[in-house]
Amino acid sequence: MTEFAGWYMPTKYQGIVDEHLAVRRAAGLFDVSHMGQIKIAGPVAFNFIQRVTTNNISKLQVGKAQYSLLCNVQGGIIDDIIIYQLGLEEYMFVVNAANKDKVLQWLQDQKNKEEKADLLNIQDVSKEFCLLAIQGPRAEEIIAQLTKLELAKIKFFHFATGELAGVHVILSRTGYTGEDGFEIFVDTANAVLVWRKILEFGKGAGLVPAGLGARDTLRFEAGLPLYGQELREDTTPFEAGLTKFVDMTKANFIGRPVLEMTREQGIKRKLVGFRMVDRGIPRPGYQLQSKGEILGKVTSGTFCPYLKYNAGMGYVRADYAYTENEIDVLIRGKELKATIIKKPFYNR
Numbered sequence: 001m002t003e004f005a006g007w008y009m010p011t012k013y014q015g016i017v018d019e020h021l022a023v024r025r026a027a028g029l030f031d032v033s034h035m036g037q038i039k040i041a042g043p044v045a046f047n048f049i050q051r052v053t054t055n056n057i058s059k060l061q062v063g064k065a066q067y068s069l070l071c072n073v074q075g076g077i078i079d080d081i082i083i084y085q086l087g088l089e090e091y092m093f094v095v096n097a098a099n100k101d102k103v104l105q106w107l108q109d110q111k112n113k114e115e116k117a118d119l120l121n122i123q124d125v126s127k128e129f130c131l132l133a134i135q136g137p138r139a140e141e142i143i144a145q146l147t148k149l150e151l152a153k154i155k156f157f158h159f160a161t162g163e164l165a166g167v168h169v170i171l172s173r174t175g176y177t178g179e180d181g182f183e184i185f186v187d188t189a190n191a192v193l194v195w196r197k198i199l200e201f202g203k204g205a206g207l208v209p210a211g212l213g214a215r216d217t218l219r220f221e222a223g224l225p226l227y228g229q230e231l232r233e234d235t236t237p238f239e240a241g242l243t244k245f246v247d248m249t250k251a252n253f254i255g256r257p258v259l260e261m262t263r264e265q266g267i268k269r270k271l272v273g274f275r276m277v278d279r280g281i282p283r284p285g286y287q288l289q290s291k292g293e294i295l296g297k298v299t300s301g302t303f304c305p306y307l308k309y310n311a312g313m314g315y316v317r318a319d320y321a322y323t324e325n326e327i328d329v330l331i332r333g334k335e336l337k338a339t340i341i342k343k344p345f346y347n348r
Contacts, residue, residue, distance in 0.1 A: 002212070005097035007034040010211040019214035020305040023177055026206030027136030029198055030215055032176075032183070033191070035131050036100030038107065041090040042120045049091060052110050052254055053083065054237060056247035060085040065157045065174060067245055069237055070103065071255030075262060076233040077240070079103050080225065082174060084159060092125075096227045100126060110254070130191030134198060134207070135181035135218070137348070142202040143182055147171070154182075165197035176215060178222025178346055220313070221304050223273060223344025229284055229299045230271055230313060238262055239315065240271050241343070269296060270321035273343035275311045278336035280329065282312035287330040295320050295327060304345060311345055312338070 002011045010031065012019060022028050040049060049057050055068035062085050070078040079099040084092040095103045104124055111117050134143060140151050149162045149171060159172035170185035186194050199207065216226070225231050230240055236259065237246045246259060276282065282301030289295050301312030316327065323342050328335040 004212065005034055005100075007097065009034060010209075011213045012211040013209045016211070016213035016217060017305045019208055019210035020217050022206060022208045023136045023179055023210060023214065023218055024306045025137070026208075027134055027138045027142055027181070027202055028177075028208055028210035028214065029195070029202065030133040030135065030210050031130070031195070032133050032215070033130040034097035036093075036095040036097060036103070036124070036126045037129050037131075037185070038093040038095060038100075038104060039086075039090065039123045039125050040093065040107070040120070041087075041123075043089060044114060044116050044119045045089050045091055048111070048114060048120055049083065050250060051252060052107065053081075054246040054253060054255070054259075055083075056250055057083060057085070057091070060091075062087060063158055063160065065159055065172060067157070069242065069245055070106070071237070071253075071259070072233060073255060073258070075236045075255040075258035077227075077231045077235050077237060078106060078233060080227060080231055080242075084170075084172070094131075099227060100124070128187060129185045130188050132184045132186065132191070132195060132198070133175055133177075133181065134184070134202070135175045135177040135179045135210075136207075137180060138202075138205045138207070139179070139181040142198065142205050142207055143171075145201045146197060151182075165194050167194055169194070176222075176224060177218035178224070178344065179218070179348055217302055217305055220300055220302055220311075221306060221344070221346035223313075223346075225271070225313075226300060235315075236262055236267070239267050239269055267318050269315045270318045271299070271313060271315055272321045272340045273311065273313050273345060274327060274329075274338040274340045275309055275345075276329070276336065276338050277326075278338075279310075280331045280334075280336045281310050282314070282329045282331065282338070286312075288314050288316055289328050289330060289335070290320060290326075298329065307345055311341075313343070316340075 167190040286298040295316040298314040
C-alpha cells in the first residue's frame, strides 16, 4: 500500500510484473476510486464546457465520453480529463486525483466569470462513487456474466447505465492500459460487493486484482501520458502530442490565443518515446542529450514487462524529435545510448 493524493492505495497485490502480464493476456481488476468526479449541469453547461476545455463537446451525445484538456491562459495543461454526457444538460468530468481540488476551484473561478452563473451547477460528487476498472482481452467475457447490458453495443468511449451484479452502475468502455475493458462507476455502499463478484466470476478466466504499479507500467507501454510527468501546467498539448484533442475551429476557449501563436511559430520541444540500446532504466528527471548537448529530460521510464525491454518518454528539442534518432540518457554519470521510436510502444 502507498499514500497517493490523500488516498491509501494498493501498489501491488501479487507483484507488478505478474499483474501487468495478466492484464495483457487475460484481465485485471483495478480500484481507481481516487479519481475525482465533478458534475456540471444547467442551461449554460454546454457553452461553459466549450469555453474551459480544448476538445469540442458538440461531438458528444448522451452515452458518449470524450478525452479533453483543461488549459490555462498560457496554453499549459491544468489537467487531462474525460467528459461524460449524462443527460441533455448534464455532464461529468473525471479528473486526476492529485488535481481534483485544484480543478474544482478553477472551474468555480471560471463560473464566476459567466454572465448567467446562477444557471450553472458545479458539484464535486467524488464521494458518491467508487470507480473500478476491469481491463484485458477477457474483460467483456467476464462482465457479460454479471449484466444483461449488451456489451458489444458499448463502443470505445461510450457508456451505458444498468445493473451489474444486481447493482446500478455506469459502465464505460474506457481505460488506461492500452487494452479493451470497462470502467465501472458504482455507489460507494455497493462497491465491495461488485468488486468481489467480478473477482469471483473472473477467476476462471485468469482475472487478478491489480494495483497502481501495474497500472503505471501498462499505461507506459501504451504510450499514455501521466499528469505530473508528461503533462504539467508548463506543457502545451502540442508539445505533448495531443493536438487531435484541441479543436482550433472553436471560436473561443481558454488558452486558444497562445496555442494559435504556438501552432504558427512551431514548438521548441516535443514528447518522444525511446528504447534503450545500452543496459539501464531511464528514470524521471534523468538528462537526455546528444554529443554532450542537453536536449531535455526523461518524464517516465521503466522495464516494459510485456515487451521485455527498457524504455522511456521525455521531452527533447523539436529538431531532434524524429524516429530512429540516437540520443544519450545520462544515468549515474554515464551516457547510455537510446533510440527514439514511435509511440505507443505497445498496440493490442
